Amino acid sequence: MTPRFHWTQSAAFSERVDRLNLHGLHFQHINLCRRRAWMYLHRINFAQWNCRVATGLAHQETRYKRDRSTIGLFGLAPDRLDWEQAIVFENKGTGGAQIAVDRQVGYYAVMLSIATGRAWTARVQVLTNRRWREVALDSALLDGLWHDSLALERLSQSEQVPETSKIGLCASCSLAPFCGYD
Ligand code: SF4
Numbered sequence: 001m002t003p004r005f006h007w008t009q010s011a012a013f014s015e016r017v018d019r020l021n022l023h024g025l026h027f028q029h030i031n032l033c034r035r036r037a038w039m040y041l042h043r044i045n046f047a048q049w050n051c052r053v054a055t056g057l058a059h060q061e062t063r064y065k066r067d068r069s070t071i072g073l074f075g076l077a078p079d080r081l082d083w084e085q086a087i088v089f090e091n092k093g094t095g096g097a098q099i100a101v102d103r104q105v106g107y108y109a110v111m112l113s114i115a116t117g118r119a120w121t122a123r124v125q126v127l128t129n130r131r132w133r134e135v136a137l138d139s140a141l142l143d144g145l146w147h148d149s150l151a152l153e154r155l156s157q158s159e160q161v162p163e164t165s166k167i168g169l170c171a172s173c174s175l176a177p178f179c180g181y182d
Helices: 010-020 024-029 034-041 051-063 098-116 139-157 168-172
Strands: 080-082 087-092 121-126 131-135
Touching: 010 098, 010 139, 024 034, 024 098, 024 139, 034 139, 087 098, 098 121, 098 131, 098 139
Parallel strands: 087 121
Antiparallel strands: 080 087, 121 131
């Protein structure tokens, strides 16, 4: 039997998520680059500007079908759910940016835990080496998610593009043309 979930911040966290319309990628982006998170919050993305990227995304969406039981989960887009054991799965091509990926899957786990009252865990499957790791919804992860949600709220209210320096991620970031870091 899965343990019960209890977090004193559940109501305030859910309220902020609903109000700002947050989902998993916001929690990944805020841990990668504040400017990227700001652009994502303000709905600036390269796919809107480039029809080839938009076509590629549509193709990927129809070719790699997700677990159908994830359809209809508002704001959640995990790859697979094990409803019986309360495990949420996310596939990644590589194991890079571990904190950012853990926050994304941690977000799925916390929202499912709040909704069902059961304590969910997350599992990240790395496709290139066929390894996986478990992401436990412990107090450190809950604390991280809480602070991420506060940072996302501040960014959503800011009209100012955050200052950032060029980082390693810029080389593969689709938003690099907007930053002049391409
Ligand atoms: S190009 Fe670099 S600075 Fe700009 S949004 Fe992407 S990661 Fe952030």
